[in-house]
Amino acid sequence: MGIRMIRRTTASRRMAVLAPMGALALAIVLNFLLYIVMGNDPAAVFYALLLEPFVSWSSFSEVLLKMTPLLLIAQGLAIGFRAKVINIGAEGQFILGAIFASAIPVWFPQATGGWIWPLMLLLGGVGGALWAALPAFWRVRLNASEILVTLMMSLIAGQLLAYLLVGPWKDPMGFNFPQTVMFQWDAMVPTLIPGTRVNVALILALLWTALAYVYMQKSFQGYQLVVGGLAPHATAYAGFSEGRAVWLSLLIGGFAAGLAGAAEVAGPMGQLQRGIASGYGYAAIIVAYLGGLHPVGILFSSLFMAALYIGGDNAMVSAGLPVAAVRVFQGSLLCCYLAAIVLVRYRLVRDGQEVTA
Amino acid sequence: MSALSFIIAGMLAAAMPFLLAALGELVAERSGVLNLGIEGMMALGAVVAFIVVRQSGGHAMGFVAAGLASAALATVFAWLALAVRANQVAAGLAIGILGQGLSALFGKRYESLTVPGLPKLSIPGLSELPLLGGLFSQDAVVWLGLLATLAIWATLRFSKLGLVIRAVGENPHAARALGYNVIAIRYGAVAFGGLMAGFAGAYAATVYTPLWAEGMIAGRGWIALALVVFATWMTGRVVFGAVLFGAVSLSQLAAQAGGVALNSQLLASLPYIVTILVLGAISANKRLLKINGVASLGEPFGR
Numbered sequence: 001m002g003i004r005m006i007r008r009t010t011a012s013r014r015m016a017v018l019a020p021m022g023a024l025a026l027a028i029v030l031n032f033l034l035y036i037v038m039g040n041d042p043a044a045v046f047y048a049l050l051l052e053p054f055v056s057w058s059s060f061s062e063v064l065l066k067m068t069p070l071l072l073i074a075q076g077l078a079i080g081f082r083a084k085v086i087n088i089g090a091e092g093q094f095i096l097g098a099i100f101a102s103a104i105p106v107w108f109p110q111a112t113g114g115w116i117w118p119l120m121l122l123l124g125g126v127g128g129a130l131w132a133a134l135p136a137f138w139r140v141r142l143n144a145s146e147i148l149v150t151l152m153m154s155l156i157a158g159q160l161l162a163y164l165l166v167g168p169w170k171d172p173m174g175f176n177f178p179q180t181v182m183f184q185w186d187a188m189v190p191t192l193i194p195g196t197r198v199n200v201a202l203i204l205a206l207l208w209t210a211l212a213y214v215y216m217q218k219s220f221q222g223y224q225l226v227v228g229g230l231a232p233h234a235t236a237y238a239g240f241s242e243g244r245a246v247w248l249s250l251l252i253g254g255f256a257a258g259l260a261g262a263a264e265v266a267g268p269m270g271q272l273q274r275g276i277a278s279g280y281g282y283a284a285i286i287v288a289y290l291g292g293l294h295p296v297g298i299l300f301s302s303l304f305m306a307a308l309y310i311g312g313d314n315a316m317v318s319a320g321l322p323v324a325a326v327r328v329f330q331g332s333l334l335c336c337y338l339a340a341i342v343l344v345r346y347r348l349v350r351d352g353q354e355v356t357a
Numbered sequence: 358m359s360a361l362s363f364i365i366a367g368m369l370a371a372a373m374p375f376l377l378a379a380l381g382e383l384v385a386e387r388s389g390v391l392n393l394g395i396e397g398m399m400a401l402g403a404v405v406a407f408i409v410v411r412q413s414g415g416h417a418m419g420f421v422a423a424g425l426a427s428a429a430l431a432t433v434f435a436w437l438a439l440a441v442r443a444n445q446v447a448a449g450l451a452i453g454i455l456g457q458g459l460s461a462l463f464g465k466r467y468e469s470l471t472v473p474g475l476p477k478l479s480i481p482g483l484s485e486l487p488l489l490g491g492l493f494s495q496d497a498v499v500w501l502g503l504l505a506t507l508a509i510w511a512t513l514r515f516s517k518l519g520l521v522i523r524a525v526g527e528n529p530h531a532a533r534a535l536g537y538n539v540i541a542i543r544y545g546a547v548a549f550g551g552l553m554a555g556f557a558g559a560y561a562a563t564v565y566t567p568l569w570a571e572g573m574i575a576g577r578g579w580i581a582l583a584l585v586v587f588a589t590w591m592t593g594r595v596v597f598g599a600v601l602f603g604a605v606s607l608s609q610l611a612a613q614a615g616g617v618a619l620n621s622q623l624l625a626s627l628p629y630i631v632t633i634l635v636l637g638a639i640s641a642n643k644r645l646l647k648i649n650g651v652a653s654l655g656e657p658f659g660r
Contacts, residue, residue, distance in 0.1 A: 144636045147446070151576070153633070156626045285450060331454035334455075342441050342442065
């Protein structure tokens with residue numbers, strides 16, 4: 001006896017809430033089986049990975065800090081994903097944002113003034129958007145897949161970062177470490193909550209979320225982008241070109257990722273170093289999908305993914321869990337989610353059972 | 358040894374990870390399924406093969422284990438894309454991230470360790486030729502890989518199985534009307550793609566550079582994906598593209614051997630830059646893509 005999938009006449013709201021939770025539960029079970037096989041104490045890992053990030057204010061503030069870049073990047077990517085413009089190169093756009101922002105403190109280490117960090121963030125956004133502009137051009141003018149070109153641009157960005165850090169931008173007093181000088185005080189994003197590392201960039205990320213909500217859910221252009229993703233021919237008839245959707249999606253996504261990169265160097269990093277390329281750009285793809293490509297959903301998924309990072313660090317220290325386990329969790333969670341989310345649009349029916357629409 | 362003969366001697370080995378992975382993806386895409394997870398499948402195959410060879414299981418066992426592991430991962434993708442009808446792009450990315458995570462997890466204890474490579478098998482006479490001689494002195498996997506290429510080409514082009522795979526990719530509804538099980542054939546093609554990606558990763562980690570380093574696949578899976586587009590879904594052109602990229606990726610070593618002072622980061626970026634340029638040049642010819650492309654690529658098939 002088999003099971004068939006029957007398309008629902010309307011998407012199930014109940015399933016839209018239940019399916020992600022079911023996916024999370026399944027991912028937890030699968031990953032903890034893996035931890036047991038690897039010889040880690042499951043109870044200790046469970047506490048450190050999933051609970052500890054939320055139990056103390058100091059660790060929760062670190063979650064908020066980690067959430068900031070994920071939220072910024074994922075909101076930008078989701079706009080493109082809904083328009084069927086698949087930018088998977090946010091990592092490179094993030095790196096370029098960090099590089100552009102670093103230009104000011106590297107070239108003008110003596111500069112002072114309250115204008116420095118806002119200008120750095122702006123430059124970062126511009127850098128990210130520029131890095132995304134080439135794939136946009138390649139797609140619109142040359143018909144080349146933005147999936148491949150954005151990814152290649154990320155790999156090139158990694159090499160560019162390495163070049164700057166061992167070459168022209170290396171700190172001359174830095175004992176030959178591949179990193180720039182430490183940034184001056186005015187090149188740092190102001191701290192938001194005293195005693196923590198949470199900074200003003202979190203406010204920007206939340207504002208960005210509100211903006212994304214208004215843009216995607218309420219504005220006509222956002223509506224055109226979504227419909228263009230679902231039915232390209234229909235929007236083409238309505239005079240909305242596919243090329244414009246590609247440019248908008250990639251420039252918005254690139255700007256957001258670049259801004260996040262700038263906020264990272266001008267925030268927790270305090271200098272440009274190799275550690276900046278830590279995979280936020282790839283993790284944000286998962287965040288975007290887990291959030292259902294919806295601005296509000298992404299708010300929750302970015303919080304959860306940030307907690308997973310902090311929990312992963314905790315579990316490494318207290319339970320000896322390898323760092324890579326977090327990436328396995330992320331990948332398997334997305335697989336579980338993609339499987340579960342189908343129940344929103346389909347129902348499962350046993351063969352032979354009567355089907356009523 | 359001159360830089361040119363160095364590249365000629367090494368390009369087939371350098372091409373092997375691209376070639377094996379791209380041929381597997383070619384078969385999957387010919388059946389109408391786009392699997393973006395090659396990089397992750399290669400990374401998983403690489404670590405599995407490395408561990409098996411390191412535990413002195415031998416290269417043959419390492420390749421088999423790698424192929425099976427990656428085929429299993431590909432089957433998870435196939436289940437998501439075909440049975441559940443999830444978004445193929447998202448499912449491919451998810452599998453890719455999962456594969457890379459598993460690779461880093463399993464490989465952690467093997468970081469910077471080495472395994473013995475494979476000896477070169479030379480064709481007597483030909484391998485003594487000036488300049489071109491190195492081309493005829495390759496390890497066993499290269500020779501087998503070239504044979505496999507021939508077999509895949511012949512299968513796709515002349516056999517009934519190849520015809521059915523292509524029919525399923527061109528027009529799944531017609532293929533179904535003729536009585537073929539579209540979903541089962543696509544499962545098989547995707548699993549085959551995983552098997553080949555596993556071999557490609559195994560070659561990269563245990564033969565080409567027999568040293569474990571996290572992230573050692575370094576975008577080669579994505580380049581393999583691009584190669585399928587460059588080749589406009591034709592086997593012969595996949596071989597040409599793979600060898601070209603093998604030669605390009607050797608340029609860094611060749612430049613050092615030839616004493617050329619070029620920036621090493623720029624040289625490392627060369628394969629990515631070439632990918633972007635070639636992708637632009639080929640894709641701009643929309644007619645070529647339309648004639649040779651796979652009509653139902655990436656589209657879910659429902660009942």
